[in-house]
Amino acid sequence: MVMGLRLPAAARRTPLPGTDPGEAAAGASRIRNWVLAVGLVLLTSLIVVLDAFTGEDLPLIPLLVVLPALASVFCTVRQTVCVAIWVMVVVVGSRIASAGAFWDVAFVIGFTALASALGVVACSARIRHATEIARLRSAAVALQRQILRPLPIVTEQVRVHGIYEPIEEDRFVGGDIYEVVQSSYGTRVIIGDVQGKGLPAIGAGFAALGAFREAAIREAELTAVADALEAAVSRHNQFSAETGETERFVTALVLGFDGGDRVQAVNCGHLSPRLLHAGSASKVALHRTSVPLGLADLSREARAAEWFGFPHGAALLVFTDGVTEARDPAGSFYPLDDRLARWAGRDPRQVLDALQADLEEFSGGVRRDDVAALVLTGPPNGGRQLPDSDAVRRAAGALSDH
Numbered sequence: 001m002v003m004g005l006r007l008p009a010a011a012r013r014t015p016l017p018g019t020d021p022g023e024a025a026a027g028a029s030r031i032r033n034w035v036l037a038v039g040l041v042l043l044t045s046l047i048v049v050l051d052a053f054t055g056e057d058l059p060l061i062p063l064l065v066v067l068p069a070l071a072s073v074f075c076t077v078r079q080t081v082c083v084a085i086w087v088m089v090v091v092v093g094s095r096i097a098s099a100g101a102f103w104d105v106a107f108v109i110g111f112t113a114l115a116s117a118l119g120v121v122a123c124s125a126r127i128r129h130a131t132e133i134a135r136l137r138s139a140a141v142a143l144q145r146q147i148l149r150p151l152p153i154v155t156e157q158v159r160v161h162g163i164y165e166p167i168e169e170d171r172f173v174g175g176d177i178y179e180v181v182q183s184s185y186g187t188r189v190i191i192g193d194v195q196g197k198g199l200p201a202i203g204a205g206f207a208a209l210g211a212f213r214e215a216a217i218r219e220a221e222l223t224a225v226a227d228a229l230e231a232a233v234s235r236h237n238q239f240s241a242e243t244g245e246t247e248r249f250v251t252a253l254v255l256g257f258d259g260g261d262r263v264q265a266v267n268c269g270h271l272s273p274r275l276l277h278a279g280s281a282s283k284v285a286l287h288r289t290s291v292p293l294g295l296a297d298l299s300r301e302a303r304a305a306e307w308f309g310f311p312h313g314a315a316l317l318v319f320t321d322g323v324t325e326a327r328d329p330a331g332s333f334y335p336l337d338d339r340l341a342r343w344a345g346r347d348p349r350q351v352l353d354a355l356q357a358d359l360e361e362f363s364g365g366v367r368r369d370d371v372a373a374l375v376l377t378g379p380p381n382g383g384r385q386l387p388d389s390d391a392v393r394r395a396a397g398a399l400s401d402h
Helices: 021-027 033-057 061-074 077-098 102-147 199-218 222-243 336-343 348-363 389-401
Strands: 159-165 176-183 186-194 250-257 262-268 274-277 280-283 306-309 315-319 371-377
Touching (some): 033 077, 077 102, 159 348, 186 199, 186 222, 186 315, 199 250, 250 315
Antiparallel strands (some): 159 371, 274 280
C-alpha cells in the first residue's frame, strides 16, 4: 500500500564506496558471522552428543549435510563455503574415527562433498539472481521518479495528496498517470488512464506526461494544453504503428487552478471528479466531455474548457477507473459515491486511507486495474490569486522602459 511514492528500503541504503549497489543489496548476509559461527558450533555439538548416544545403529552426524543447503538461502557465498568446509571436516573426521567399512566411509564422504558443493553453487546462483533483480529495481526506481513525482505536492494554489497502485505489485509504474505543474497561469493538474495495464501502457503515458509538463508552462489556455497532449499521443501512436506495437488512447482530465473559487477543466473522456465540501460529496457535472487523447481524428468537435465551483475549504477527488471498476467477489462494481458520503468530512489523508482500505476489502485483495486517486485542496497559506498574466507583462514592460 502506498501513500505517495517511496523508494524501497534496499534502494535507500548507501553501499560501501566502490561497491555496486545491486551487489551490495543482494549479497548482504542476513546472518552475522559470529552468530553463524556460534550456531554451527552449538548445532554440531548437539548432533555429536546425540550421535554418541545412538551409536552405529543410528548415525546422526551425516545429517549435517543439510547445513550448506540452509546456508545457501540465508548467507553469502563466503559464509556458505565456510559452512561447507566445517561440515566436511566434522563428517569426514567422524567417519574416519568410526573405523567403519571403507565403502561406507567413502560413500558418506562423497555424498557430503556433493551436498556441500551443491549448496555453494545454489548460493552463488541466488546471489547472481538477486543482484540482477536489485539492479533492475534500481533502474525502475530511477524511471519511476522521472515519470511520476512523489506525493504530496504543494504549489501556490493547491496541495495534492494521493495514492498510486499499479496492478503489477512488483512494478513501480503502471498505466495511470498524474502530474502537477506550477505555471505563471496558475497550477495545472492532469490525471489520466492509458488504455491497457502495466508496463505496456507506460510509453503512451510517458508521452502524455512529457507534453503536459511543457505545455502546462508554455500555453496560456487550458485547451491549448490539451491540444499539445493530443499531438503527443498521436505521434506516439504513429511510432507504435511503425514498430508493430499497439496504438493506445489516454483518457485524461486536465484542471487549472488560479487560487480563486472556481476550477477550469478540460475533460478528455475521463471520469468526472467528486467535490467534498461541508460534510457532503457530490459529482461534478462536466458537460463538455470530449474524446480521449489519441482519438481526436474520430471527432469534429474541438476540445472545450468549462468552469465549476471550488469553494474555500473544499476538496476535489480525481481518480482513474481502477477505483470505480473494482469488483467484489460477486461481480458488483465499487459504489464510490456511497462510500464518499461517509468520509466527506475527513481530511485528505484520511479520505485516501479509507478509500484504499475499503477498495482492498471490497475487492478481496484482487485488483483488475491500476489505481490512482488524488485529493486536491486549497493552498495551506490561505491562497492568493495569481495576478492577470497580461497585467504582469505590462508591468514588466513598464519596468524595462525605465
